[in-house]
Amino acid sequence: MNRGDEAAAGRTGSVNGVPAGSPGRIAAKPALRRFHQARWDEKLIFELSSPGERGVLPPLPDAGVREVAGDPVADLPAALRRSTPPGLPEMSQLHVLRHYLRLSQENLGVDLNVDVGQGTCTMKYSPKVHDRLVRSAKLADLHPLQDEETVQGVLEIIYRLEQMLCEISGMDRMSLQPGAGSAAIYANVAMIRAYHESRGEAGQRDEVITTVFSHPSNAACAKTAGYQVVTLYPDADGYPDLDALKAAVGPRTAALLITNPEDTGIFNPRIHEFVRIVHEAGGLCAYDQANANGVLGITRARDAGFDLCHFNLHKTFSTPHACGGPAAGACGVTAELARFLPGPVVDFDGTRYTLTTPQDTIGPMRPFHGVAPNLVRAYSWITSLGAAGLREVAEIAVLNNNYLMKRILEIKGASAPYAPGRRRIEQVRYSWRELTEETGVGSHDIGLRAADFGTHYWTSHHPHIVPEPFTLEPTESYSKADLDEYAAILAEIAREARENPETVRTAPHNSTVHRNREDTLDDPSAWAVTWRAYRRKHVAARDR
Amino acid sequence: MTPYRVGVVVNPVAGLGGAVGLKGSDGAAVQAQALRRGAVPRAGARAALAVGELLSRLTASRVDLLAIAGELGADAVRLAQAVPARELELPRSGDGADTRAAVRALVEAGAQVVLFAGGDGTARDVLAVRPVVPVIGVPAGVKIHSAVYAVNPRAAGEVAAAFLTGRAGVRAAEVVDAGEEGSPRLYGELCVAALATRIQQRKVGGTVADPDSVAGIAAEIGALIAGGDLVVLGPGTTTRAVAAALGLDVPVAGVSAVDRGGVVAADVGADELRRLVRGRLAWIVVSPTGVQGFLLGRGNQQISPEVVRDVGPGRLLVVSSEAKLATLGGRPLLVDTGDEQLDYEISGFVRVLTGYGSTAMYRSAT
Numbered sequence: 001m002n003r004g005d006e007a008a009a010g011r012t013g014s015v016n017g018v019p020a021g022s023p024g025r026i027a028a029k030p031a032l033r034r035f036h037q038a039r040w041d042e043k044l045i046f047e048l049s050s051p052g053e054r055g056v057l058p059p060l061p062d063a064g065v066r067e068v069a070g071d072p073v074a075d076l077p078a079a080l081r082r083s084t085p086p087g088l089p090e091m092s093q094l095h096v097l098r099h100y101l102r103l104s105q106e107n108l109g110v111d112l113n114v115d116v117g118q119g120t121c122t123m124k125y126s127p128k129v130h131d132r133l134v135r136s137a138k139l140a141d142l143h144p145l146q147d148e149e150t151v152q153g154v155l156e157i158i159y160r161l162e163q164m165l166c167e168i169s170g171m172d173r174m175s176l177q178p179g180a181g182s183a184a185i186y187a188n189v190a191m192i193r194a195y196h197e198s199r200g201e202a203g204q205r206d207e208v209i210t211t212v213f214s215h216p217s218n219a220a221c222a223k224t225a226g227y228q229v230v231t232l233y234p235d236a237d238g239y240p241d242l243d244a245l246k247a248a249v250g251p252r253t254a255a256l257l258i259t260n261p262e263d264t265g266i267f268n269p270r271i272h273e274f275v276r277i278v279h280e281a282g283g284l285c286a287y288d289q290a291n292a293n294g295v296l297g298i299t300r301a302r303d304a305g306f307d308l309c310h311f312n313l314h315k316t317f318s319t320p321h322a323c324g325g326p327a328a329g330a331c332g333v334t335a336e337l338a339r340f341l342p343g344p345v346v347d348f349d350g351t352r353y354t355l356t357t358p359q360d361t362i363g364p365m366r367p368f369h370g371v372a373p374n375l376v377r378a379y380s381w382i383t384s385l386g387a388a389g390l391r392e393v394a395e396i397a398v399l400n401n402n403y404l405m406k407r408i409l410e411i412k413g414a415s416a417p418y419a420p421g422r423r424r425i426e427q428v429r430y431s432w433r434e435l436t437e438e439t440g441v442g443s444h445d446i447g448l449r450a451a452d453f454g455t456h457y458w459t460s461h462h463p464h465i466v467p468e469p470f471t472l473e474p475t476e477s478y479s480k481a482d483l484d485e486y487a488a489i490l491a492e493i494a495r496e497a498r499e500n501p502e503t504v505r506t507a508p509h510n511s512t513v514h515r516n517r518e519d520t521l522d523d524p525s526a527w528a529v530t531w532r533a534y535r536r537k538h539v540a541a542r543d544r
Numbered sequence: 545m546t547p548y549r550v551g552v553v554v555n556p557v558a559g560l561g562g563a564v565g566l567k568g569s570d571g572a573a574v575q576a577q578a579l580r581r582g583a584v585p586r587a588g589a590r591a592a593l594a595v596g597e598l599l600s601r602l603t604a605s606r607v608d609l610l611a612i613a614g615e616l617g618a619d620a621v622r623l624a625q626a627v628p629a630r631e632l633e634l635p636r637s638g639d640g641a642d643t644r645a646a647v648r649a650l651v652e653a654g655a656q657v658v659l660f661a662g663g664d665g666t667a668r669d670v671l672a673v674r675p676v677v678p679v680i681g682v683p684a685g686v687k688i689h690s691a692v693y694a695v696n697p698r699a700a701g702e703v704a705a706a707f708l709t710g711r712a713g714v715r716a717a718e719v720v721d722a723g724e725e726g727s728p729r730l731y732g733e734l735c736v737a738a739l740a741t742r743i744q745q746r747k748v749g750g751t752v753a754d755p756d757s758v759a760g761i762a763a764e765i766g767a768l769i770a771g772g773d774l775v776v777l778g779p780g781t782t783t784r785a786v787a788a789a790l791g792l793d794v795p796v797a798g799v800s801a802v803d804r805g806g807v808v809a810a811d812v813g814a815d816e817l818r819r820l821v822r823g824r825l826a827w828i829v830v831s832p833t834g835v836q837g838f839l840l841g842r843g844n845q846q847i848s849p850e851v852v853r854d855v856g857p858g859r860l861l862v863v864s865s866e867a868k869l870a871t872l873g874g875r876p877l878l879v880d881t882g883d884e885q886l887d888y889e890i891s892g893f894v895r896v897l898t899g900y901g902s903t904a905m906y907r908s909a910t
């Protein structure tokens with residue numbers, strides 16, 4: 001047992017001074033939850049391969065069939081045929097199932113913990129009942145190349161979801177094709193460029209303005225599209241600096257890309273003025289509404305004057321985040337910009353749904369029609385709540401956030417920099433600066449120690465503008481008891497940082513992996529996201 | 545297995561002044577005053593924490609501690625309940641020369657990394673030796689502005705252990721100390737062992753080494769140079785890293801001029817600069833001093849108001865990573881060239897080049 005465990009065991013060994021194991025006494029209040037991850041020493045699936053083992057043995061075609069059909073592989077053009085079989089793992093079904101179940105136990109997943117620590121990610125409950133719709137053969141067995149006539153049902157869902165998102169944002173049209181938030185932001189930037197091109201101003205307008213606390217995807221997408229990025233810093237009150245905006249706009253301004261509330265949870269009360277100033281300079285305004293959870297049914301992008309906006313369906317609208325896999329983004333525009341939307345989009349003539357490509361489309365953002373299963377989940381989520389329900393979601397999310405903020409700020413050493421004393425919308429970027437200066441224990445360590453209590457947090461995007469940051473976003477899914485538990489965990493870790501910093505600095509103690517070497521994540525010669533790359537960079541290198 | 549060899553040196557008077565309300569501990573008079581006021585030496589105890597941490601992290605290996613005898617190192621090792629493998633006896637002079645001689649002796653004795661306990665003044669002495677192995681500062685002084693110090697004593701031990709076992713790299717970190725009038729001055733860079741979150745960054749916002757922004761800024765400056773312009777580079781880690789990314793080696797503490805042909809002049813004064821920029825398209829590239837945010841007038845007086853006017857105030861290029869700007873905590877950038885009219889012209893909003901194709905619109909004031 002390492003030191004951290006002993007310390008922790010000592011602490012939970014008594015409750016309110018009563019030894020936990022005393023005969024006849026039951027603790028009035030449970031101590032903080034302890035968590036211990038399973039450890040399976042599981043190999044990579046490729047290393048589990050056993051030559052000749054099979055998960056499925058498809059029957060050979062009957063003799064009669066073979067006579068009629070011949071060898072179907074021979075019908076494939078030679079260029080499409082592999083000369084060697086693919087190097088896939090050879091395993092039975094049981095072994096595959098066991099492998100993934102083990103991996104799932106070595107995880108601290110969204111449905112296991114009070115997942116409020118992934119601020120900006122809007123972790124909320126994804127109702128499992130929606131998965132029944134997604135798994136239904138009516139959706140699962142569809143093929144994107146099927147004739148439109150045969151998929152009217154799913155086209156109707158996409159069309160109606162677009163209508164709802166238009167209602168929620170005030171925009172005139174939406175594309176549901178982007179695979180995630182950043183893809184939707186990129187689509188918006190591409191439409192902005194197409195708009196300026198259509199007016200012969202694309203060459204002149206080469207700058208995009210954003211704020212330092214807007215999500216970094218905005219700056220990144222603008223740069224990827226070839227724009228110069230101008231970043232605004234907060235003013236003395238902690239709000240985006242209006243004077244800096246005035247100094248930044250001009251004939252080179254293509255657009256403002258802005259998040260509101262910003263990643264700090266602070267709502268920009270002068271957003272109308274930002275939009276007006278950029279419009280007067282001839283630029284467009286795009287609203288990053290990835291985290292719309294706190295303003296749902298309360299404010300609308302179009303009402304604030306924006307020309308474009310986007311939603312992350314995998315945040316606000318409850319669909320799974322999918323960890324780099326298919327999420328779902330939606331980008332919305334005014335009628336004036338609708339002809340540039342990525343396509344195809346779904347149109348309805350009163351009787352039939354059809355797929356049409358907008359006249360001056362920027363082109364597809366991904367193949368076919370977006371991530372259909374997530375569109376169905378988002379549709380189910382919205383319809384199950386209704387308009388009043390959506391507003392209630394926002395109200396509870398904001399209430400939860402401000403309640404949690406109060407609890408967190410009661411912890412000595414924690415603070416919420418910028419706009420002090422003001423309420424936040426749906427999340428807060430906090431700082432442990434004071435605690436770190438006092439104890440030497442940093443935010444990263446505290447986030448890892450939280451894993452020993454069955455939860456975790458993420459710090460913030462890089463660079464860390466807020467020192468020793470952590471970002472909490474308690475959506476409507478969490479109860480008051482959940483939030484109390486979370487705050488109690490952080491209070492406990494802050495106490496440990498003062499009294500036994502070693503326990504925190506060497507955490508986590510009960511996880512599958514003790515600490516990752518994070519520097520290798522930034523090292524292209526070390527990272528390996530495929531088996532092939534792993535073999536080349538690590539196995540081969542070791543054998544040399 | 546060959547043992548790890550770690551050098552330990554303590555500046556025994558570091559930190560004396562702090563506890564009794566003095567601004568530093570440099571100089572015999574201040575030290576005597578501090579002792580009179582009841583100051584208790586603490587540098588040795590801080591070094592012992594670092595040594596203890598180091599040993600607790602390397603229990604499976606043999607660690608040979610090389611220490612200067614007495615309160616200059618060996619006492620701290622014993623305080624950590626360890627025994628020095630070698631004790632080096634050195635003549636004492638009671639000032640910075642002791643630190644310099646000690647670091648030289650430890651490197652000669654084969655230390656792979658040197659732990660030194662002290663403050664900014666101690667760091668300057670270590671810098672003067674230019675040790676060929678990485679060092680790690682154990683913060684014990686009153687003034688800790690230099691980025692060569694770990695965030696606390698134990699962290700210094702942790703970093704040393706990580707370095708010895710190949711889990712931490714090295715990087716250049718700034719040595720900063722109060723110059724005249726108390727404003728921080730950059731003295732140079734030391735090679736330190738570093739784990740991202742364990743080595744102090746924030747005080748001067750100095751070590752900006754955010755590789756992405758440096759490479760991006762370098763690409764933009766490189767384009768100016770390729771276009772045939774002369775570029776005057778102010779002092780600092782950022783400008784030096786930018787020059788390095790362009791294959792140019794300029795001193796970290798001085799002002800240099802570069803162009804397509806390479807370094808035109810290094811560490812030059814105002815008159816020389818005026819001569820260099822005469823009749824040429826030129827740019828002045830400066831990076832703000834950390835925390836205080838001075839663009840002009842602190843530590844770079846060589847870039848005099850006349851030089852700025854000769855080049856043209858519109859050709860003053862401010863470069864900084866976003867992270868370093870953030871260390872200003874929202875305070876404006878400052879200019880104090882001694883020419884009020886010029887200061888006024890530069891104040892307002894400046895576009896700070898923060899990376900490739902990226903600028904920040906940032907307030908500046910006089």
Ligand SMILES: Cc1ncc(COP(=O)(O)O)c(C=O)c1O
Pocket residue numbers: 120121180181182183215217259288289290291312327
């Ligand atoms: C405000 C904001 N915008 C954009 C994004 C990017 O979305 P995605 O991760 O789906 O690409 C995020 C994700 O964290 C976000 O919080």
